[in-house]
Amino acid sequence: MTSSAATDVDPVWPVEPRVRALAVELYESVAAAPLVSVHNGLPARYLAEDLPITDPMNLLISHDQGIQALLRGSGIRTEFAVTDGWRAEHASRQAFVLLWRHLVVTLAQPWMRADGDETVRLAGLPPLRADRDPATVYDELAARLAAEPLYPRRLVAAADLRRFATSDDPTDRLRAHEQLAEDPALAGRVVPTFSPDRFLDPGRRGWRTDADLLAEVTGTGTDDLDGYLTALRERRRYFLDRGALASEHHVSDVAIRRLPHDDAVGLYRLARSAELLPDEALALEGHLLWESGRMAAEDGLVMSLFPPAGFSPRTPSGSSGDHGVADRVRPLLTDFGATDLRLQLFTVDTDAYVTEILPLAAQHPALSAVPPTRFADDPADLRAVRAAAVSTVGVARSLGVVDDMSGPFVMAVRHRLGRRLDAGALAELVVAGQLSEEEARTDLVAAVAQRPAREELTVPPPGL
Incomplete structure (x- = not known):
């Protein structure tokens, strides 16, 4: 896309001519960069076997x-x-x-x-x-x-991927990833993601069967809570040894909490006997998410949270004082924010992003706040939240990552939209005098590549 064509037909850009011209220039500096897909719904076996x-x-x-x-x-x-x-x-x-x-x-x-x-x-x-x-x-x-x-390989090839992260069940033996690791065309480019949603929701029908399956796969008994957590740790290590970089959690509620040990043990026992009430199931789910954060601080997997649209509280009866996502995620950051925890928080809600997520990220360096990238929202609003993010927590902890769990055929389009929005937000900050052009250009390149920011670019970038 040339600058003249972009300014003529693309309303994603800012309206003011000087800002728009700079935004197009910044975008063109990263337009051809390979994509880094942090998670996608296409199973690895579809790529391995080109199903x-x-x-x-x-x-x-x-x-x-x-x-x-x-x-x-x-x-x-x-x-x-x-x-x-x-x-x-x-x-x-x-x-x-x-x-x-x-x-x-x-x-x-x-x-x-x-x-x-x-x-x-x-x-x-x-x-x-x-x-x-x-x-x-x-x-x-x-x-x-x-x-x-x-054929899915055609879609992946069209996207020009540097890295593609699939979503994988904790009990998966990752045979498809072993096959991909031996494929010269895809070796090093496709990595698994630990996706334990069904194992962390004890109120879900079928959860007890899944707990038994986890025991079968790991050889570790899951009749009690300690055994269950040990089995999950073993599977996380299995994924890490095969190139996983993150765990992902698509939760219906982000009410993360640490229960007293005896309370958690008791609730787990009730879950195993199918005697758990809905409020108790929600409380245990929150504790299991907290335990996932503790594991992330120990083993280094990035913990990525993907709540549904908005952060509508689903609070146990009798509780009060719920202030949305900040209060509900804060236990992780309070307990592990000073350790090696790395938490990515995604959202499609621009209001929650600005009023709740950014202030939380400003308090806790362990939190990266990924801004919304939605096709149906006004680009001016999506640029505004990005500008607020850069001003609050900096480029490295906000821009560059795109929520592309949208099926492989629109992956490249979603990333391109995200890059244009990032470029437009940075251009607005430059014209407002908050960034220099060189800082904006260097930061955008680093963010899109998901590599260290400008002060660290002399260090060799990490491998795939």
Whole structure:
């Protein structure tokens, strides 16, 4: 993208001509840099075996946690068994219709039009237009994918990745990653991510079966809490030894708390016997998240928290004084912030980001505050929160990382949007006299590469 073209067609840029010109210049300094994908829903085996994507559900929904959350919020199932037959087909069509309408609205926004065509092309979709009947589009797309499957390596190659982090179950033997490590085309570029959500939610149906599976895989008994935590530590070490850099937690609540040991042991015993009440399950979940933070401080895995849209409290009855995400995450930072804990907090809520997350990050250097990057939000708002982040905690702890759990076909588009927003925010700060142009340029390059900031660039960058 040239500067003249960018300023003519891309409303993502700031309006004021001087700021806009500088933003485009800053963006072009990182536009061609390879992507660092911190997490994605595409399973590693799809890449290792280049498994074909043969249906609309698999293409657009199965590997996209953001879209799954959108559909679940509308009462639509996103996981089906093979034996579901017609019911799965019907629900798949229903999900696609809702998603199509959402994409039509989202990609119709002026700042997405330039990238919308590329998104459609990479996904193999017909043009996203409101006058198309989504059920008919589903039938056409299903027929085409059945005849001409889409192969995930094509999508990854198109994104020009320096690193790609998959989401992996703690009990996974990571055979696909072993295969990828021996593949010259992908060796060193694809890393696992420890994703223990289903093991940290004792109120979830099936949790006891998962606890038994964890014991089987590790050879460590999980009948009591100490054994359960030991088994989780063993699996974290297994992942670390195979290149994992982070654990990820997509929680319905971020009420992290440290329970007295005896209380936690008692609640765990009740969970194992299926006698846990909902409030007790939430309390134990919060404690298990706290234990995950302690493990992160010990073993060095970055702890990445991905709460749902907003931070709507789901507080146990009888509690009071809940002030949102800051109070709910603070126990981790209070107890481990002075250790080796590294916490990344993601959000899609611009208000919570500015009023809660940034003040918390200002108090605790262990916290990196990742700003929202959403296709449907006003770019001016998304730039504003970035400028506030840079002023509050600096570039290294705010910019460069993009929440790209959005399915592989829009990964490059989402990163490009994030880089333009970062560049625009830095340009605004330069013109306001808060940064020099050289500082902005150097910091943006370091942030996009997810490497040390300008004062440390003489140190050789870390390996993949």
